[in-house]
Amino acid sequence: MLHHDFRRFLNALDKLNPAQIEDAQTKIQDLRRKTEAISEIEARTNQEHKCPFCGDERRQKWGRTRTRVQRYRCTGCEKTYSGRTGSAIGRIHRPDLLMEVLRDMLGSPAPQSVRKLAKQLDLNKYTIWRWRMLVFSVIGNSGVAATFSGIIEADETYQRESRKGSREWVRHFADPQNVPQPPRPRWEDFTTQGLKMMRGLSKWQLPILTVADRGGSCLFRRLTDRKGATVERAMKPLVPGDAVLCSDGGNGYKNLAAASGLEHFVVGSKPGTRVTAGCYHIQNVNSLHARYGRFIEPFCGPATKNLNGYIRWLEVRLAGLRPADVVRAS
Template sequence: MPLRHQDFRHFLDALNELNPAQIEDAQTRIRDLRRKTEAISEIEARTSREAKCPFCGEERRQKWGRTRTKIQRYRCGGCQKTYSGRTGSAVGHIHRPDLFMVVLRDMLIGSTPLSVRKLAKKLGLNKYTVWRWRMLVFSIIENRVTPAFSGIIEADETYQRESRKGSREWVRHAADPLNVPAPPRPRWEDFTSQGLKMMRGLSRWQLPILTVADRGGAKLFQRLANHAGATLQDAMTPLVPRDAVLCSDGAAGYSKIASAGGIEHVVLGSKPGTRVAAGCYHIQNVNSLHARYKKFIKPFCGPASKNLNGYIRWLELRLAGARPADVIRGS
């Protein structure tokens, strides 16, 4: 029950009598309440936009109290079932939506996201809870609309070392080498600790990530299955219209794409004097995106390759300036 106006005024007047420790405690309580209120607002905004019943699609509804987490509940005028803004969404079974929103803000807003352990300590949660929430966000954002590219289009690849973080392959093989097959490669730390010779160049353990950008601001990161030119062609062909100008390095795949589609192709080198042609043709925008990708991915110390698409999509949302509400509404 909300405070009456005069009671609220008395409450404000009493703040002048608080000592520093009490003021700190009050600030913490108010911060937590604000966090919960913001989370409720984001979830209820989803219900206001999508007024249909998640069970039968009926638009007629009436307010039907509030949930345990103070979110407005509705009763469907058709099937008579009750629902809220969380029903049918990816965050429907999260018991602390306020803390989930904090995790989501940390992922999307700010200079550098906190590690799972640091964020869990900050919120008083188990590190595995924060990790599951990040994986849930990955499942929400995995579907995307491919941007339309036009004009001068830059394309190049960067590479991410293959990672099996969390895998028990090496441990199981060491424990039972007769029945458990050996992993396909040594652990990366074994190359240092055991003095193994590191594989040089772009081996199959370097995963290619195609980066495409145009001068209008459209950008795309896409992990490729392998280094084959045909794989590159299949990925690039739908992205480059016939009236565009393709700028790339001298990789054969790009030349084949341009010749097959009758596209103007400008080949650029890496040595001084060959990086820019005619004053406007270059691939400096995608090189900048590569630098931002490396800076973003470095704190995660080589994420497991099975989750790499999620990290790539996460970076795309950060570069696009996405807000937590955009993710919640898409769930």
């Protein structure tokens, strides 16, 4: 738009009635959302000038893509590319709506379900689901290992095993001769067939190791089982030799402290035993367990195959990762 046309447009705003102002504001918000997504994509290619095909840094502007993203032409191989070429979001046709999904996942106080977010953005729920799995792959590969020091607290929380989306029982019923029976009954079988539900901690409760220190570093890590040797192997690379370990009386923590010569304080769950020597406790870890419970509750038990993605999602929310960081890391 030419400058004098733009000034004429601004002068015409004074003549709008309230309903027209609301319509104009909605339109401007949509344009701002699209512009922000494009600017983040172009910031990604401004950081890395190399051609994604041949690595040559010589390039020239070559028009714009259908989504208004700047396209470049490599001087070396003469191929065209943009900031999305070769990235995880390269084939997404609505980067502006992807930014809205990222804001809901990382910026909102409580992320919405797939169906609610799809209704809000006027998209198919399976599109939102694919984008969420795409974000899982990006944040899973861009994570930096947490480092711990000083007083380190450790404990485990548990998530019930879930096989949402699994077709194993369907395949077994369709071909019982060639497809063996799955190891666990369906959850509905415990009520329809009168099976006894395992109480407390069982092999269907998946342990999630939680580690935190007084400096604010935290980590969630899913374990294969709750054996002491498994906990010891997972904790060994996380705890430096000069740290103080606070935990419950699990054998994995005791063996780790004995083998590494760590100062170890064991705290209990009953009143009067939760704090030792006035400052040694695991209340920070217990707080993380409560936050994990509030975070995972709206998803009604995610499938076990996707549990690592949800754990990493909570970690980046606690770390304050921004939607722009995800776009640039893709």
